[in-house]
Amino acid sequence: MENLVLQALSGLASASSLFLVASGLTVIFGVTRIVNFAHGSFYMLGAYLAWTFVTTLPRGHLGFWGGVLAAALLTGMIGVLVEVLILRRIYRAPELFQLLATFGVVLVVQDLALLTWGAQDLLGPRAPGLRGGTEILGLRFPDYELFLIAVGPVVLGLLLLLFHRTRWGTLVRAATQDREMVGALGVNQRWLFTSVFFLGACLAGLGGALQLPRESVNLHMDLAIITEAFVVVVVGGLGSLAGAALAALLIGELHAFGILVLPKITLVLVFLVMALVLVVRPHGLLGRAPGPPVGGANTAEPVIRPAPPALRWLGFVALAAAVALPPFFGDYALSVLTEIAIFVLFAASLHLIMGPGGMASFGHAAYFGLGAYGAALAAKWLAAPMEVGLLLAPFAVGVFGLLFGWFCVRLSGVYAAMLTLAFAQIAWSIAFQWVEVTGGDNGILGVWPDAWASSKLVFYYLTLALCLAATLLLRRIVHAPFGYALRAQRDSALRSEAIGIDAFRTRWLAFALAAVMAGIAGGLFAYAKGSVFPTFMGIPRSVDALIMVLLGGVQTLSGPIIGALAYTGLQEQLVRLTDYWRLVLGLSIIALVLFFPQGLAGAARSAWEARRGDA
Amino acid sequence: MATLEVEGLAKSFGGVQAVRGVSFAVAPGEMLALIGPNGAGKSTCFNMLNGQLRPDAGRVWLRGQDITGLAPRRVWRLGVGRTFQITATFGSMTVLENVQMALLSHQRRLGGLWTPVRAMDCAPAEALLARLGMAEQAERPCGILAYGDLKRVELAIALANDPALLLMDEPTAGMAPQERVALMALTAGIARERGIAVLFTEHDMDVVFAHADRILVLDRGALIAQGAPAAVRADPRVREVYLGAGH
Numbered sequence: 001m002e003n004l005v006l007q008a009l010s011g012l013a014s015a016s017s018l019f020l021v022a023s024g025l026t027v028i029f030g031v032t033r034i035v036n037f038a039h040g041s042f043y044m045l046g047a048y049l050a051w052t053f054v055t056t057l058p059r060g061h062l063g064f065w066g067g068v069l070a071a072a073l074l075t076g077m078i079g080v081l082v083e084v085l086i087l088r089r090i091y092r093a094p095e096l097f098q099l100l101a102t103f104g105v106v107l108v109v110q111d112l113a114l115l116t117w118g119a120q121d122l123l124g125p126r127a128p129g130l131r132g133g134t135e136i137l138g139l140r141f142p143d144y145e146l147f148l149i150a151v152g153p154v155v156l157g158l159l160l161l162l163f164h165r166t167r168w169g170t171l172v173r174a175a176t177q178d179r180e181m182v183g184a185l186g187v188n189q190r191w192l193f194t195s196v197f198f199l200g201a202c203l204a205g206l207g208g209a210l211q212l213p214r215e216s217v218n219l220h221m222d223l224a225i226i227t228e229a230f231v232v233v234v235v236g237g238l239g240s241l242a243g244a245a246l247a248a249l250l251i252g253e254l255h256a257f258g259i260l261v262l263p264k265i266t267l268v269l270v271f272l273v274m275a276l277v278l279v280v281r282p283h284g285l286l287g288r289a290p291g292p293p294v295g296g297a298n299t300a301e302p303v304i305r306p307a308p309p310a311l312r313w314l315g316f317v318a319l320a321a322a323v324a325l326p327p328f329f330g331d332y333a334l335s336v337l338t339e340i341a342i343f344v345l346f347a348a349s350l351h352l353i354m355g356p357g358g359m360a361s362f363g364h365a366a367y368f369g370l371g372a373y374g375a376a377l378a379a380k381w382l383a384a385p386m387e388v389g390l391l392l393a394p395f396a397v398g399v400f401g402l403l404f405g406w407f408c409v410r411l412s413g414v415y416a417a418m419l420t421l422a423f424a425q426i427a428w429s430i431a432f433q434w435v436e437v438t439g440g441d442n443g444i445l446g447v448w449p450d451a452w453a454s455s456k457l458v459f460y461y462l463t464l465a466l467c468l469a470a471t472l473l474l475r476r477i478v479h480a481p482f483g484y485a486l487r488a489q490r491d492s493a494l495r496s497e498a499i500g501i502d503a504f505r506t507r508w509l510a511f512a513l514a515a516v517m518a519g520i521a522g523g524l525f526a527y528a529k530g531s532v533f534p535t536f537m538g539i540p541r542s543v544d545a546l547i548m549v550l551l552g553g554v555q556t557l558s559g560p561i562i563g564a565l566a567y568t569g570l571q572e573q574l575v576r577l578t579d580y581w582r583l584v585l586g587l588s589i590i591a592l593v594l595f596f597p598q599g600l601a602g603a604a605r606s607a608w609e610a611r612r613g614d615a
Numbered sequence: 616m617a618t619l620e621v622e623g624l625a626k627s628f629g630g631v632q633a634v635r636g637v638s639f640a641v642a643p644g645e646m647l648a649l650i651g652p653n654g655a656g657k658s659t660c661f662n663m664l665n666g667q668l669r670p671d672a673g674r675v676w677l678r679g680q681d682i683t684g685l686a687p688r689r690v691w692r693l694g695v696g697r698t699f700q701i702t703a704t705f706g707s708m709t710v711l712e713n714v715q716m717a718l719l720s721h722q723r724r725l726g727g728l729w730t731p732v733r734a735m736d737c738a739p740a741e742a743l744l745a746r747l748g749m750a751e752q753a754e755r756p757c758g759i760l761a762y763g764d765l766k767r768v769e770l771a772i773a774l775a776n777d778p779a780l781l782l783m784d785e786p787t788a789g790m791a792p793q794e795r796v797a798l799m800a801l802t803a804g805i806a807r808e809r810g811i812a813v814l815f816t817e818h819d820m821d822v823v824f825a826h827a828d829r830i831l832v833l834d835r836g837a838l839i840a841q842g843a844p845a846a847v848r849a850d851p852r853v854r855e856v857y858l859g860a861g862h
Contacts, residue, residue, distance in 0.1 A: 303758075306733065476731070481727035484712065484716060485716070490707075491707050497686070498665070499772060500776075501720055502688060506725075
């Protein structure tokens, strides 16, 4: 009994910290509609800055609390910097582009933190005056945790006062409901957005700084907290402060008691809850259904036409090179080329649902990873030959695609994307925690191709043939009636329903089809690497796919192909050339978002059309 | 048999009774106008006919078949074409492709994964567009069309499944006066020629009195008059609540 009470208390302390981060995220989303991936970076920066301040400033109350506050404020200023330099320029860009930009910031911050503070975990001092513990039901409970428990409600109270008692707060609430209207009423939106970003980043920084006495500061804090914070914000309802508080409480306690009751599935639990909430309440616990999409309904997407002759020739030349040159390459180059071919298919499969389908997926790696695991499990447990493994993988993935898709395609926008993320995390957690079957973190080793395909060159050709065929099939499908129906429901839900198109079924089948294609890519990847790991379906892998599609351009069919080539090639080169490849990659992504909002293929097409128009 | 028969249709939003006990029928080839001041319940009425809204009470029959509460796509399959007050077309497709979508859907060929749409027979779609005077615009993207042309495209889409009933919500809103007359004359011609029953709402009284065979007048959710244009024009209640005291 005593244990349970203490467990509940420590759940409250986690909930408090989680709320600090999530409240900032939800306020930023509410006003700017930006899904801020960099919010975790603000949290991490807060922790690092606090470490620097607290260890530099004289010891004592002033040094510690002053340091924590200074870290929060400085993080807020960094947030302002990010908003003014990057995000301000892309508020009108599609939602996913903003996400991509903030992911670029994540990469940059990671390397800047590495440069500044090094790779070592840093330990901060304990909080002065709160070093001891208090007896509760005969057991000692740390004072600092009690303090944290109090911080959450106090911050919630202050935020509510701020939002309901000040003119600024009223404007923020108004902008959360109807941004256009607030702008039409003559409110300076730039200032409003910047100040909201300052507040949000401050809260994240404060959340990070307050972790100093609890845990070591390290470079993984950003992605660890951002997933949790997303879960809290989505479960609570995007933009809802009270929702975030409620969800933080729920998730915090779930963590605390999950460990006691179901230690085997702690990682899955949170995402299962999120999936459940989204299935039952598509807009979160306290969220409201969003109004009509801002500027999304009637934006003229370009008409999809067959590739112009010039592009066809370019494609043929590239293909000829891909077939003719590899015999002259070494093993390393062949591995890279094999990977590129796989990622082209992976990106093309995501493009089907993102481009023509108009649905966002933050969890497409789930199907890639499931394909890889399908092949690996078939090899390990059934001793299946490679051909069977490669065939089994997409079938298994198709089943999961139908299952997960059935839930995901009912939702729209960020909520749908978050549900895909939840399913991906569930798949990842199972791969990670079901050690008996999947090998857990150690993965499954020894998934090698059959003898006939064991040379790197032969396997490359096999991969090229399969990926090329699948990618071309996807292209074909986009030009076929089904692809048109998919675009029809994206362009106008009203009209497509009025001419007999079942939007749900169309989206669902497209989702499953994309999953199958990603499964083929994943199966090949397993044999190419000779092993599978949970990271195959981790968030970074999903983000890779997103970046490839957006980099190339969502609106063009060649986009994902070009994006995959550019991104895989760039990353491969950068990793070889410099330890700080994240910095360069992050900056490249940000530059791309700012200067090529249509993606590489889109920019090329615009340039080409402009030239043709002049002639 | 009447093409469309409506009996006792009712719908409330919260405490507001938007439509109360509306009954009427449309005959094949008939142009029936549904008019009434803003907020009279015209759009609500319309949206219940093709299944976008589920009525609280009442029945809708299409050619004798009860279609009450069916989803819009099912209602369409049974032969109801519809245009919207604010045009809804597929912006990423050409005019021709827009019409082809409706035709392909009608033929239940939208599941096709192989043959490109561009390689399919587009003669029927072209014929429809020619009938509506849109042949020259066939290859233009719908996203960049002038509003009046979009209305024509919508009409072509709505005619693609050979409907028995055409529902047109403010078909001429946002058009120039000359265009309005031309579009409604065209619609009336096609309706008579094919025996299509047309139910339309309209704010422009010139259009209504020029093209409607019969007029229904809705006020605060209830039908207050129906009949031939001349009779409706003379009806004192209509003059009072709708045309206003000045007329």
